[in-house]
């Protein structure tokens with residue numbers, strides 16, 4: 001495309017098939033302890049990430 | 053919902069519900085600016101844009117339509133209801149263990165009031181810690197990976213118990229077939245060779261508090277006797293992080309007193325720390341250190357500057373990570389995780405030296421929010437449900453927010469402190485979060501350009 005360059009290869013819908021397992025870290029435990037940002041968390045669901 | 057914005061020289065669009073991020077040409081940007089709620093079904097309804105030919109406009113329009121048809125623009129939510137929560141059945145998987153309600157420092161912005169959380173100082177006993185670990189193992193049905201953060205006050209004031217509890221946890225996790233990840237948040241003053249070795253062997257994450265420049269750190273983070281801590285902790289942090297194989301962050305707080313906090317971030321980067329988190333202080337409006345609404349333009353400009361500097365350093369091969377600019381546009385968390393945010397009060401709890409259970413470390417000693425006690429096995433499911441129901445799919449303001457899948461719904465503790473309502477977002481934190489997301493996306497755009 002000439003007018004648009006898309007930065008991601010996937011969308012939430014595709015990235016969330018078989019997801020929601022709850023194995024990942026609670027976000028406030030990672031580095032912050034005073035406020036939340038969820039997008040910087042790592043997903044722990046190997047089967048999900050590998051199947052992508 | 054589509055959010056368009058200009059950041060660090062890029063024109064960008066974030067499609068909230070799909071997470072798709074696009075770098076736009078000028079004409080594509082102008083079209084989306086004109087039609088924020090959806091593209092017109094026919095090109096005939098697209099007006100002329102000054103400086104662009106009809107053909108160019110049409111081409112851009114068609115490309116945008118293609119994205120929409122591919123589910124990467126104006127897309128619908130993937131889920132509209134949060135995962136079901138049943139108190140007492142839904143797992144608790146993460147715990148903040150207040151191993152020490154005492155502290156050897158007197159940070160001026162401390163939400164724990166010098167470590168004692170407004171109450172008598174106290175250290176957690178080994179027995180209490182064991183019960184807390186048992187509680188976590190029992191309540192985490194269905195989940196293998198658990199976390200336990202040693203928090204305070206200052207956890208190194210009770211380090212013998214920390215060590216014994218790690219041994220206890222390692223023993224017990226086998227019985228339950230689980231994996232406990234221990235983490236620690238420390239002010240560093242009591243670190244020595246032995247504790248550094250222990251932390252590097254057993255703690256999957258170490259959060260090391262330091263505010264940046266010496267004068268900033270030493271003013272805000274003095275010892276109980278008033279003297280500075282920078283010169284003491286800096287070499288210890290260097291030692292700890294030098295050969296460390298697991299996660300770590302140096303973590304600072306900025307306040308109204310150092311709104312030029314990028315200098316603090318860069319000071320830490322220049323000292324060689326590659327994992328940095330420097331966050332805005334959260335204090336009541338009347339505090340002299342609290343961030344005020346009128347400070348926002350200054351802070352935005354600082355984040356712009358930081359993003360620019362990070363792009364520059366990345367290009368020079370000496371990049372570093374800044375916690376709140378970290379995003380993974382592809383392999384990040386799933387949509388369920390994004391809707392739940394911090395999980396405070398439902399899947400994450402804090403336990404005090406007395407064994408009291410609170411929704412999270414920031415609710416400790418807000419007794420009206422106490423969930424129960426690990427010794428008498430009480431757990432207030434009603435309060436826990438209230439927290440579980442507080443998420444980006446149910447909170448009115450979050451429902452309308454373009455940043456919601458990045459933010460996760462903000463901080464219930466801040467909401468409660470400012471509005472007495474865990475569901476009412478604290479606006480300054482929202483504004484800062486949105487700015488950081490814009491910067492994080494612009495950094496991704498710049499890195500994609502470098503790769504090309």
Ligand code: SF4
Pocket residue numbers: 018019020021022023024042043044045048384385386387388389
């Ligand atoms: S580990 Fe991954 S799939 Fe599982 S809940 Fe967390 S982000 Fe979602």
Ligand code: SF4
Pocket residue numbers: 444449450451453454455456457459460461462463477478481482483485486
């Ligand atoms: S807390 Fe604020 S920034 Fe976060 S999703 Fe809700 S409204 Fe948006």
Ligand code: SF4
Pocket residue numbers: 028033034035036394395396400411412413414462463464465466
């Ligand atoms: S309520 Fe705030 S402080 Fe508590 S866990 Fe959530 S984000 Fe962290």
